[in-house]
Amino acid sequence: MLELIQGDGGVTVSSEQLARRGHTTAAQVRKDLSHFGSFGKRGLGYSVDELKDRLRIILGLDRVWRVILVGAGRIGSALFEYPDFKKRGYDCVAVVDSDPAKIGEKWGERVIRPAEELESLIKELHATLVILAVPASAAQLVAERSVNAGVRGILNFAPVQIQVPEDIPVENVNLVMELEALSFQITRAVTP
Amino acid sequence: MLELIQGDGGVTVSSEQLARRGHTTAAQVRKDLSHFGSFGKRGLGYSVDELKDRLRIILGLDRVWRVILVGAGRIGSALFEYPDFKKRGYDCVAVVDSDPAKIGEKWGERVIRPAEELESLIKELHATLVILAVPASAAQLVAERSVNAGVRGILNFAPVQIQVPEDIPVENVNLVMELEALSFQITRAVTP
DNA sequence: AGACGCTTGTGAAAAGCTTCACAAGAAAGT
DNA sequence: ACTTTCTTGTGAAGCTTTTCACAAGCGTCT
Numbered sequence: 001m002l003e004l005i006q007g008d009g010g011v012t013v014s015s016e017q018l019a020r021r022g023h024t025t026a027a028q029v030r031k032d033l034s035h036f037g038s039f040g041k042r043g044l045g046y047s048v049d050e051l052k053d054r055l056r057i058i059l060g061l062d063r064v065w066r067v068i069l070v071g072a073g074r075i076g077s078a079l080f081e082y083p084d085f086k087k088r089g090y091d092c093v094a095v096v097d098s099d100p101a102k103i104g105e106k107w108g109e110r111v112i113r114p115a116e117e118l119e120s121l122i123k124e125l126h127a128t129l130v131i132l133a134v135p136a137s138a139a140q141l142v143a144e145r146s147v148n149a150g151v152r153g154i155l156n157f158a159p160v161q162i163q164v165p166e167d168i169p170v171e172n173v174n175l176v177m178e179l180e181a182l183s184f185q186i187t188r189a190v191t192p
Numbered sequence: 193m194l195e196l197i198q199g200d201g202g203v204t205v206s207s208e209q210l211a212r213r214g215h216t217t218a219a220q221v222r223k224d225l226s227h228f229g230s231f232g233k234r235g236l237g238y239s240v241d242e243l244k245d246r247l248r249i250i251l252g253l254d255r256v257w258r259v260i261l262v263g264a265g266r267i268g269s270a271l272f273e274y275p276d277f278k279k280r281g282y283d284c285v286a287v288v289d290s291d292p293a294k295i296g297e298k299w300g301e302r303v304i305r306p307a308e309e310l311e312s313l314i315k316e317l318h319a320t321l322v323i324l325a326v327p328a329s330a331a332q333l334v335a336e337r338s339v340n341a342g343v344r345g346i347l348n349f350a351p352v353q354i355q356v357p358e359d360i361p362v363e364n365v366n367l368v369m370e371l372e373a374l375s376f377q378i379t380r381a382v383t384p
Numbered sequence: 385a386g387a388c389g390c391t392t393g394t395g396a397a398a399a400g401c402t403t404c405a406c407a408a409g410a411a412a413g414t
Numbered sequence: 415a416c417t418t419t420c421t422t423g424t425g426a427a428g429c430t431t432t433t434c435a436c437a438a439g440c441g442t443c444t
Binding site: 021022060067073079081088128129152159173176185186 | 213214215250251252253257259265266267269270271273274276277280281282320321327344345346347351353361363365367368370371372373374375376377378379381
Binding site for chain 2: 401402403404405408409410411412
C-alpha cells in the first residue's frame with residue numbers, strides 16, 4: 001500500500017520510519033518501493049529527495065492534470081477552495097453547473113459554465129479528469145457524457161455507484177459510507 | 193467486501209443480483225453474508241426485508257450515532273447540508289469552530305460553539321464520533337482532545353495522517369489522495 | 385583493512401481472499 | 415410424490431498479499 005511521505009527533517013529515511021508514518025510495516029514499504037526499481041541505499045535507507053522525485057513520477061504527479069468540476073454546490077465550492085489543489089498538480093480548467101441561476105457566477109478566475117457545454121469543454125480544454133459533485137440522480141448521466149467526451153478518470157462524490165467502462169478508474173467519496181465503515185468497526189470491536 | 197443494497201422491487205434477491213449491483217461476484221456475496229449467519233433461503237435467495245434488517249445490525253445502523261462536527265468552514269458546511277445525514281442514523285449534535293467570528297452563527301437549529309467547549313460537549317452530549325473538518329495543522333490536536341474526551345471514532349477530512357490509539361478507528365477522506373490514486377491508475381494503465 | 389552496526393532487496397513461508405464446484409434445500413409444476 | 419429449476423452455504427483449489435528471514439551492501443570507527 002503506497003503511502004505519501006511528507007517532507008522530513010533528515011536527508012535519508014528508512015523503511016522503518018516510513019512504516020511508522022504510513023501505519024504499515026517496514027517489509028511492506030520495501031516491497032512496495034522495490035516494484036518501481038531499487039533506489040534505496042543499504043545501511044542508510046532512502047534519500048528523501050530521490051524518494052520524493054520517484055513518488056512524483058510513480059503517482060503521475062510529474063504532469064499537471066486538467067480537471068473539470070461538475071456541480072457548483074456546497075461540495076463543489078469546498079473542493080474548489082481546497083488549499084493545495086493547484087499546488088499538487090491539479091488544474092481546475094472549468095466549473096459547470098446545471099442551475100441557470102449559477103451560470104456566469106465567478107469563482108476566482110473561473111466563470112461557471114452551463115452543463116450542456118460539458119462535452120465541448122472537455123474536448124477543447126483537454127480535461128483528463130472530472131469531479132462529480134452533483135446529486136445522485138444526475139451522476140450516472142454526467143459520468144457517461146464525460147467518458148464519451150474522452151475523460152480518463154472520475155472522482156465521484158455522489159452517493160451512488162456509477163457504471164463506466166472497465167478501463168476508466170473511478171474513485172468514490174461518500175460521506176455516509178465512510179461513517180458506516182466507522183460504525184461497523186466500532187460495533188465489531190465490542191464483540192471481536 | 194460488503195456492499196449496501198438499496199431497496200429493490202422484488203421481495204427476495206439472489207446473490208447473483210446483489211453481485212451485479214455491488215460490482216462483485218455471486219460467490220463473494222454469499223461468502224460475505226455467511227460470515228454473519230445463514231439467513232438466505234435456498235432456491236429463493238435473500239428476503240429483501242430481512243437483508244435490510246441484518247445489514248442495519250451488522251453495520252451498526254440500528255442505533256443513532258451522535259456526531260460532533262469540528263470546523264464550520266466550507267467542508268463543514270457541505271457535510272452539514274448533506275441530504276441523508278440524519279436519515280441514515282447520524283445525528284449532528286453540535287458544531288464547533290475556533291473562529292470567534294463564526295461562534296453563535298446559526299446552522300439550522302444548531303448554534304456554532306467555541307472550540308474550547310469540545311471536550312465538555314462530547315461528554316455532555318454523549319457524542320461517539322467526531323468529524324474533523326479543520327485545517328491540517330489543527331487536526332492532530334483536535335483528534336487527541338476528542339479521543340481523551342471519549343470519542344470512539346474519527347472521520348478525518350484534514351490532509352494529514354493523524355495518530356490515535358489503535359482501538360480508535362479513523363477514516364480518512366482526502367481529496368488530493370483520491371486524485372493521486374486516479375492519476376496513478378491512469379499512468380499505470382498506459383504501461384502495465 | 386577489517387570489524388561492526390544498519391538497512392535494503394528478495395526468495396520463501398504464511399496468511400488472507402476469491403473463485404470454483406457441488407451437495408443440499410426450497411418452491412412450483414406435473 | 416416425483417421431477418425440475420433455482421439458489422444457498424461451504425469445503426477445496428487457486429491466487430494475491432503480507433510477513434519472515436537473511437544474504438549482501440554501505441558507511442563508520444579503530
